[in-house]
Amino acid sequence: MPIERPRTFDLLALGEAIVDFISKQIVSSLKDAAGFERFVGGEVTNVAFNLSRLGGRSAVVGCVGDDGLGRYVQGQLERAGVNTDHLRITSQAPTTLSIVSRQTATPDFIIYRGADSQISLQNNLCQAVKKARAVHTSAFALSREPARSTILHLLQTARENDCLISLDPNYHPRIWPDLGDFSSVLKRAFKFVDVTKPSIEDCTRIFGPGLSPEEYAGRFLDCGAGAVALTMGSQGVLLLTADGAHHRITPNDIEVADVTGAGDAFWSGLLMALLDGYSIFQAVTFGQRVAEIKISAVGPLSDSFDRFALYANLGM
Numbered sequence: 001m002p003i004e005r006p007r008t009f010d011l012l013a014l015g016e017a018i019v020d021f022i023s024k025q026i027v028s029s030l031k032d033a034a035g036f037e038r039f040v041g042g043e044v045t046n047v048a049f050n051l052s053r054l055g056g057r058s059a060v061v062g063c064v065g066d067d068g069l070g071r072y073v074q075g076q077l078e079r080a081g082v083n084t085d086h087l088r089i090t091s092q093a094p095t096t097l098s099i100v101s102r103q104t105a106t107p108d109f110i111i112y113r114g115a116d117s118q119i120s121l122q123n124n125l126c127q128a129v130k131k132a133r134a135v136h137t138s139a140f141a142l143s144r145e146p147a148r149s150t151i152l153h154l155l156q157t158a159r160e161n162d163c164l165i166s167l168d169p170n171y172h173p174r175i176w177p178d179l180g181d182f183s184s185v186l187k188r189a190f191k192f193v194d195v196t197k198p199s200i201e202d203c204t205r206i207f208g209p210g211l212s213p214e215e216y217a218g219r220f221l222d223c224g225a226g227a228v229a230l231t232m233g234s235q236g237v238l239l240l241t242a243d244g245a246h247h248r249i250t251p252n253d254i255e256v257a258d259v260t261g262a263g264d265a266f267w268s269g270l271l272m273a274l275l276d277g278y279s280i281f282q283a284v285t286f287g288q289r290v291a292e293i294k295i296s297a298v299g300p301l302s303d304s305f306d307r308f309a310l311y312a313n314l315g316m
Contacts, residue, residue, distance in 0.1 A: 009083065010056040010275050012132035012163075014151050015141025016042035016116040017062030017077075017087060018096040019069045022260055027101045030108050039300070040076045041098050042116065043138045043168050043264055050261075050268030052081040053301040054290070056275070059083035059132070061125060061154070063118040063147075065095035070115070080303070086128050090115050102258055102298075106201060111175060117144035121153060129157045133275055134164035136267070142185050143176040152185075155192040166271060167193045168263070169220070171206050179206070190223035195280070197229045197267060197287075213238045214246075229284045231266065231291075239284050247281050249288055258298045265294035265301060272307060273316075282316050289314060 020041030023033035040049060048058035060082055064070030066089050073095065077084050096116040101108040119141075129135060135158040142148045158165050167189055176182045183206075190196070198206075203216035211219075217228040217240040227245075230238040237249040269290030273283035289310060294301055 007133045008057070008131035009059045009128075009133065011048060011051050011058040011134045011136060011271060012061060012128055013044040013048035013058060014061045014119075014135060014137040014154055015044035015147065016096065016138065017045045017060055017064050017073050018042040018098055018116055019073060020098045020100055020260075022100045023102045026103060026258075028103070028108070030099060030101050030110065033101060036099070038072070040073050042096075043140055043170055043267075044136055045073070045077070046261055046264035047136055047267045047271070048082050049077065049080050050265050050290075050301050051272055053303055053305050054268055054272045054307045055305075056268075056272050057083075059086060059128065061086040061119060061128065063088040063090055063115045065089070065093055065115045066091040067094055069095040069097070086123055086125060088119065088123070090118050093118055100260060102260060107260060109174075113144070116141075117147040119147040119150045121150050125150070125154060126157045129154050129163065130161050132158070132163055134166065134271055136166045136168075136271065137189075138168040139171045139182065139186070140175055142189060143182075148185065152188060155189060159192045164194050164271070164274060165192050166195045166197075166267070167225075168267060169196055169198045169202050169206065170263070171202055173205065182206070187223055190220070190225055193224060194226045195229070195270070195274070196220050196225045196227075197231060197263070197270065199263060200230065200232045200235075203230065214240065227280050229270065229287070231263065231288075237284055237288055239281060241280060245281070247284075249285055251288060252292055254292050254296050256295050259295050261300070262291045262295045266291035268301075269307075273311075276307075276311075278311075278316060285314060286311065286316065
């Protein structure tokens with residue numbers, strides 16, 4: 001659904017701005033990791049970063065510590081062309097860290113929470129929302145106060161101002177131990193959401209094992225989402241929409257180098273294509289291809305990524 005009115009940003013990402021330390025070697029457990037590489041991390045921050053690499057205009061609403069790692073996040077985002085006017089720097093907590101194993105399957109990780117949740121309604125955040133075509137957030141971002149209340153307020157502002165709204169339900173009990181609390185907040189947030197992209201692992205953690213992909217996706221539609229793109233790894237993507245559309249998108253056969261950040265790359269492609277005016281089916285297809293390009297190499301998306309060439313290659 002393209003947003004017709006001119007806005008300053010294509011995407012305003014609300015939530016976690018953190019630092020990832022990812023093992024240099026592929027290991028099944030962090031106990032076997034001998035060394036790490038440093039990257040900007042956080043689902044919503046990565047989506048903003050990737051969307052900028054795709055040629056979009058993105059901004060981050062987040063919080064980092066007044067420390068070297070916080071300055072690193074700010075500098076890397078600015079170098080990637082991401083607006084950081086609303087990235088708060090606080091002396092009240094250190095920058096949040098994530099320690100992650102490099103993997104070709106689901107990685108092992110440890111999170112050291114810090115400043116990421118210290119997002120409060122200040123610095124004209126509501127005005128920033130009004131300048132955005134799309135607003136994106138995550139379950140991680142909603143897991144703690146005061147960020148939770150701030151983001152829910154901003155989602156309501158986004159809905160009142162005709163923004164495209166997306167939410168990644170990236171629930172994990174290590175991040176949010178109280179599943180009941182998560183479910184309550186999820187229902188509050190999803191009444192604003194146009195599109196969501198759970199993974200099959202998210203679904204089993206949230207709703208329990210044993211349901212079909214259609215049943216899992218249907219649960220998110222029941223929560224209020226307008227469209228659900230359920231990613232299933234080698235099984236591709238299931239797309240269901242509130243108006244009854246049902247599609248299966250088959251993945252391409254590629255050699256996987258590193259799955260870290262695949263979901264964030266998918267999100268950036270999906271949102272960029274929607275904002276470029278493509279249908280939800282076309283956008284999901286494009287998002288999957290961007291994710292495949294990401295996981296076929298180690299590290300972030302190339303800064304020379306040509307989305308228009310990829311659209312043409314996909315026949316869009």
